[in-house]
Amino acid sequence: MNEILRIEEVSKRFGGIAALNGASFHMREGEVLGLIGPNGSGKTTVFNVITGLYRPEQGRIVFRGENISGQSVHRIARKGISRTFQATRLFFNLSVWENVRTVCEIVTRKGTGEKIEEVLSSVGLDGKKEKPASELTSAEQRLLMICMGLSLSPCVLLLDEPTAGMNAEEVAETLRVIEKIKGQGCSVLLIEHNMAAISSICERCVVLNYGKLIAEGPVHEIQRNPHVIEAYLGKD
Amino acid sequence: MFLAATLNGIVLGSIYILIALSLVLIYGVLEIPDFSQAGLYALSGYIALTVMKYLGLNYLVALLVSILVIVCLGLVNERFAFRPLQHKEQTSIFIIALGLLFVMDNFALVIWGHEHKSISIPSIAGHTVTIGEVSFSYERGLAIVTAGVLVLIVHFILMHTRTGDAIRAIIQDREAAILMGIRISRIRVITFALSCALTAIAGALIGSIFSIFPNMGDYIIVKGFGAIILGGMGSVFGAAVGAVIMGFAESYGATYVSSAYTDAFAFMMIILVLLFRPSGLFGTKERVG
Amino acid sequence: MNQWSVRSFRNVAVLVLLICLCFMPRFLNEYLLNILIMTFLWIMLTVSLNFVGTMGYISICHATFYGIGAYVAGILTFKAEAPFVVSLASGALGAGLAGVLLGFPAFRVRGHYFAIATLAFSLILSLVFSNWHEVTGGDRGLTGIFSPFLTSRGYYFLMLGIVVLTVVVSHLVLNSRLGRQLVTIREDEDLAQQMGINTMQVKLVAFGLASLVAGLAGGLMVHYVNFVHPDFFTFGYSFSVIMGMLMGGVGTTGGAVLGGVIAVGLPELLRFTVGWRYIVMGFVLILVMILMPKGIYGTLSHSLSKR
Numbered sequence: 091m092n093e094i095l096r097i098e099e100v101s102k103r104f105g106g107i108a109a110l111n112g113a114s115f116h117m118r119e120g121e122v123l124g125l126i127g128p129n130g131s132g133k134t135t136v137f138n139v140i141t142g143l144y145r146p147e148q149g150r151i152v153f154r155g156e157n158i159s160g161q162s163v164h165r166i167a168r169k170g171i172s173r174t175f176q177a178t179r180l181f182f183n184l185s186v187w188e189n190v191r192t193v194c195e196i197v198t199r200k201g202t203g204e205k206i207e208e209v210l211s212s213v214g215l216d217g218k219k220e221k222p223a224s225e226l227t228s229a230e231q232r233l234l235m236i237c238m239g240l241s242l243s244p245c246v247l248l249l250d251e252p253t254a255g256m257n258a259e260e261v262a263e264t265l266r267v268i269e270k271i272k273g274q275g276c277s278v279l280l281i282e283h284n285m286a287a288i289s290s291i292c293e294r295c296v297v298l299n300y301g302k303l304i305a306e307g308p309v310h311e312i313q314r315n316p317h318v319i320e321a322y323l324g325k326d
Numbered sequence: 327m328f329l330a331a332t333l334n335g336i337v338l339g340s341i342y343i344l345i346a347l348s349l350v351l352i353y354g355v356l357e358i359p360d361f362s363q364a365g366l367y368a369l370s371g372y373i374a375l376t377v378m379k380y381l382g383l384n385y386l387v388a389l390l391v392s393i394l395v396i397v398c399l400g401l402v403n404e405r406f407a408f409r410p411l412q413h414k415e416q417t418s419i420f421i422i423a424l425g426l427l428f429v430m431d432n433f434a435l436v437i438w439g440h441e442h443k444s445i446s447i448p449s450i451a452g453h454t455v456t457i458g459e460v461s462f463s464y465e466r467g468l469a470i471v472t473a474g475v476l477v478l479i480v481h482f483i484l485m486h487t488r489t490g491d492a493i494r495a496i497i498q499d500r501e502a503a504i505l506m507g508i509r510i511s512r513i514r515v516i517t518f519a520l521s522c523a524l525t526a527i528a529g530a531l532i533g534s535i536f537s538i539f540p541n542m543g544d545y546i547i548v549k550g551f552g553a554i555i556l557g558g559m560g561s562v563f564g565a566a567v568g569a570v571i572m573g574f575a576e577s578y579g580a581t582y583v584s585s586a587y588t589d590a591f592a593f594m595m596i597i598l599v600l601l602f603r604p605s606g607l608f609g610t611k612e613r614v615g
Numbered sequence: 616m617n618q619w620s621v622r623s624f625r626n627v628a629v630l631v632l633l634i635c636l637c638f639m640p641r642f643l644n645e646y647l648l649n650i651l652i653m654t655f656l657w658i659m660l661t662v663s664l665n666f667v668g669t670m671g672y673i674s675i676c677h678a679t680f681y682g683i684g685a686y687v688a689g690i691l692t693f694k695a696e697a698p699f700v701v702s703l704a705s706g707a708l709g710a711g712l713a714g715v716l717l718g719f720p721a722f723r724v725r726g727h728y729f730a731i732a733t734l735a736f737s738l739i740l741s742l743v744f745s746n747w748h749e750v751t752g753g754d755r756g757l758t759g760i761f762s763p764f765l766t767s768r769g770y771y772f773l774m775l776g777i778v779v780l781t782v783v784v785s786h787l788v789l790n791s792r793l794g795r796q797l798v799t800i801r802e803d804e805d806l807a808q809q810m811g812i813n814t815m816q817v818k819l820v821a822f823g824l825a826s827l828v829a830g831l832a833g834g835l836m837v838h839y840v841n842f843v844h845p846d847f848f849t850f851g852y853s854f855s856v857i858m859g860m861l862m863g864g865v866g867t868t869g870g871a872v873l874g875g876v877i878a879v880g881l882p883e884l885l886r887f888t889v890g891w892r893y894i895v896m897g898f899v900l901i902l903v904m905i906l907m908p909k910g911i912y913g914t915l916s917h918s919l920s921k922r
Contacts, residue, residue: 141809167811181802192799193810195792242811359727410905418904420673420727421861425904428854429897436890544850548738551731555724586746593735600732601720 094119095246100139100149101301102132109135111301112149115248120274120279122268124288124309127298128321133281134176136249136298141173142166154245168196172239176281180223186210186234187219187239193241205241213237213267222305229260236267240276247271248279253287265291283322285313297321328461330579332574337466337535339573341471344528345550346379346569347480348521350562354497354552355517357416358408363400363525363550364543365430370396370529372438373481375445385447385534393526400522401515413577427543434540442537445530451522465534472531476524477566483520493517497562545589549576552596565609571595625869636775640768648767650883652839655774656832658875662785662859663828665871668860669789671801673730674822676717676737677829677856680710682744682848684830685837686751689760692838699763703834710830715823722818724751725804737853744845756844760837766922770839777835781828785868789826798823798866858900 095117102110110132117123125133138144140151142163150159158166187206194205207285210216213233220227223234232252239247249268253261262286268278268291282288288295289309297305297312299321305312312318338560345367346446352360370392377388403426403614411419484490492513504510532538553572557564572592579591599606640648646871660677667674688706691697697705721732744751751757762770788794796817808814837843855878863874881899885892 162813163808164811164813165803167809173809179803179806181799181806183802184798188795192795192807192812195795196811238810359730361727407901416726417671417673420730421857421904422901424673424675424730424854424857425897425901428851428858429894429901431851432890432893432897436894541850544734545738548731548735551728552735555728555731587742590739590742593739596735597717597720597732600723600728604723 092119093117094154095140095279096152097136097140098149098152099196100136100146101149102135102139102144102146108301110139110210113298114149115296115303115304115306117279118244118294120272120275120277121294122272122292124292124295125279125281125298126283126285126288126295127304131298131321132301133298134250135280135301137173137250137279140166140248141171151303167242170242170245171248172178172242172244172246174186174232174239174250175251176254178228178235180231180238182224183222183325185220185222186215186226189223190237190241193238194309197242201289209237209241212240212270214263229256229264232256233267234272236264240271244276246277246279248281250281251283252280253284261287289313290302318319327581331577333460333466334460334581335574335577336570337469337573338576339447339570340470341528341532342546342549342553342569343477343566343573344473344524344531345546346553346557346565347477347549347562348356348524348528350554351493351517352521354562355493355499356408356514359420359551360521361420361425361547362403362407362430363521364547365427365434366396366400366522367529367532367546368538368540368543369399369430370526371445371533371542372434372443374530374533375443375538378445378447384449385445388445389527389530392530393523396526397519397522397531400518400525404515404518423455427547431541431543438540440540440593442539444537445532445533447534463535469531469535472527476527480520480524483599489513489516500578548596549589549592552592555596555604556599556606561606563607564598627743633779640771645767650769650879652767652771652774654876654879655778656836657856657859657878658778658872659781659828659832659835660856661875661878662781662868662871663784663832663862664856664860665865665868665874666788666797667855668824668865669797669801670818670821671804672722672725672818673727673857674825675730675732675850675853675857676733676740677825678848678850678852679737679740680714680826680829681836681852682740682834682843682845683710683826684833685843685847686696686744686757686833687830688834689757689837689843690750693757693760699838702838703831706834707827708832710833711809711823711827713830714826715819718819718822722815722822734850737848737850741845741849744848749844752843753901754845756842758842760841760843762838762841774839777831782868782872785871789866789868793817793820796807853894855893860898862900862903 091237093116097113097115100110100113101108113132125136127133135144139146142158142161142165145160150157152158153169153171155234158169181192184192187210190206190209191202194209195202198205210219213236215230215234215237218230223231226234232254234250236249253264256264265287268280271278279287280292292309294307295309295312296303297315297318304317304321305315345363348363352358352363373395374388374392377383377391378385402527407422407426408419411422447465450468453464455464455467456462471567483492492503492508495506495508496510496513540584549572553568554565555568557566557568572595575595576588576592580588583591623654643651660681664674664677670893684706687709688702691702691705692699717733717736721736723727724732745754747753796812799812800812800814800817804814835859859874859878860871861874862877863872864870881896882892888895
């Protein structure tokens with residue numbers, strides 16, 4: 091499998107705190123890679139650096155062989171890296187359909203309608219087209235976020251705790267959606283605290299602590315890794 | 327010439343510091359970009375002028391009357407115009423502040439007319455201090471001294487009183503401050519009153535050095551917020567530094583380039599800063615706005 | 616009333632209004648005709664500012680672009696004896712260019728910081744208008760700028776045509792992809808960027824378009840009143856445009872048009888209060904802001920479509 095995304099020795103400070111401290115890992119094409127670590131270990135910061143929200147002080151982000159560090163957010167998005175957010179972020183005053191249209195009509199000038207339908211049905215929201223985003227359930231809203239990410243036809247999808255606040259059934263549905271995404275050839279980088287979800291869907295996993303990588307490998311090995319256990323000691 | 331320009335810069339900086347502090351405190355504690363302070367600034371000058379000219383009272387009394395009236399007016403604004411929309415649309419509060427400025431501009435125009443006026447202080451008018459080749463009027467000296475004293479007072483309040491601690495806590499992290507039990511509503515009112523007092527003094531001072539005219543507020547508000555932009559949004563210290571820099575930029579620009587476009591230099595600085603370093607000199611935010 | 620009948624009612628009303636407007640010169644006297652022309656100018660201002668307002672940005676220098684258009688067009692006609700169309704086009708383009716140039720630094724910040732940048736720009740230009748005597752006539756302004764028409768009538772129909780064009784363009788833009796992107800910027804600018812929208816580009820286009828139309832209005836105004844003066848383009852005027860736009864309703868062309876009417880109509884109605892009319896208007900705005908956040912047009916159409 092080819093490497094599609096590489097985070098190389100990336101450091102990012104905020105005031106006196108190093109959110110990322112020489113973090114390095116890579117993603118292979120077509121895989122679902124888990125990104126785990128205790129709170130404050132820098133997982134969301136990794137997303138923010140990859141998507142161009144922050145410029146790394148050191149190191150670089152390489153996407154399909156190209157150094158994309160410091161490029162603007164919308165350009166990186168159009169190049170093929172999409173994301174969702176830890177706290178639900180949508181255009182709440184617009185309807186489901188309008189939310190997705192916003193993104194679809196950037197990529198496709200013609201046949202936008204079909205693209206919107208396609209993307210909505212892949213997450214199962216095609217029945218709720220007209221509903222204002224604010225009136226969806228919390229789980230549906232998180233699925234809509236994924237849907238919007240998909241509308242850009244990305245090669246890499248960054249999901250930030252997609253199952254947060256969901257019950258078992260909703261979690262299962264979300265995992266099915268992620269499997270489908272993987273099946274379509276898109277690579278997924280998944281931040282999750284739900285270890286059951288991680289182990290059911292990720293072959294490989296990367297562990298962050300204090301802004302640095304402390305372990306990497308198959309999920310069952312990670313779970314037994316003493317460094318990882320130590321990092322989580324005292325936490326759930 | 328350089329000395330004169332520098333001294334003039336200090337005078338301007340003194341006035342701007344008062345306004346900048348007023349604005350940054352209101353913004354930090356109440357989260358309101360209070361453009362109406364500009365209107366209060368102008369009204370303060372007019373009130374001081376009126377008290378002295380038509381009631382024949384001395385400058386100190388005029389100053390105190392100004393402060394009293396402006397603080398009361400400001401608190402009325404806070405209670406009835408800003409507080410109702412407190413947790414709602416930020417844009418609406420901003421528009422209301424602009425609206426209040428608009429109303430006050432026109433009020434000044436209607437009551438006092440559009441000619442430029444100035445305050446003369448009989449006891450010190452005409453007296454000057456000579457430093458080198460430069461003669462420096464007492465009025466300017468008064469402005470610098472007053473501003474200096476006020477900055478020290480504000481510094482003392484912020485750093486060495488419990489109220490000041492509360493203010494700084496709220497500015498830094500609102501939610502944490504509430505969790506720590508700080509009564510925001512009380513601090514809001516105190517901060518607003520303090521800021522209005524600073525604004526009032528600035529307005530009364532400037533009347534004795536330069537002129538008073540109905541939309542003088544429009545100029546000062548740009549300089550006040552410009553100082554905050556320069557110094558870095560979110561930083562009280564930065565605002566003060568920015569104000570002084572603004573004063574110098576304006577003074578040197580007026581002396582060495584052109585005095586007709588005096589104000590334009592300060593304004594150009596703002597636009598240049600936005601172009602190259604939007605987070606300002608001491609900016610605490612990664613992304614702006 | 617369902618959505619369709621509200622729409623048809625509105626379309627018919629607009630058509631009837633247009634027909635009436637075409638016949639106005641026959642029935643109205645000079646004074647009222649003048650008011651209508653001023654209303655058309657203000658509608659151009661509120662409709663163009665609406666592009667910026669729809670994005671969620673408050674610009675306090677719209678009267679300044681009006682001024683740039685007026686001065687450029689006025690100076691070309693008066694000093695270079697340029698043809699009317701050339702002057703108008705230059706005024707509009709000059710203002711549009713100024714808008715894009717201001718946008719580069721100004722759009723790096725948002726909210727009231729953006730407003731400050733626009734106000735700073737407005738004050739700088741005011742100083743230029745007042746002090747550059749050789750070109751702008753300084754504090755005395757410029758007089759004797761010839762109108763291409765001999766009567767108000769000709770001017771009236773020209774303005775009517777241009778206003779209708781402006782309104783149509785606004786309607787088309789707001790319902791296009793660009794218009795929708797303006798809304799996303801207001802809703803959540805960072806999210807819009809993350810979804811691949813080049814927000815800086817969108818903002819510059821909207822702002823440039825808004826300032827272009829304002830400049831065009833300025834050029835038209837100066838040839839109508841034959842006079843230009845720095846006092847026409849102050850913070851008070853910029854804010855009056857904002858007031859009109861807000862009271863009418865941001866985000867829709869209809870709201871903006873209503874806003875233009877209010878901006879002219881309200882001071883006329885309040886004539887009896889003389890100098891106090893702007894103060895009253897300011898208070899009215901503040902009340903409207905608190906009670907009807909969607910503006911008058913927005914609140915009406917919202918409640919009508921809900922029935």
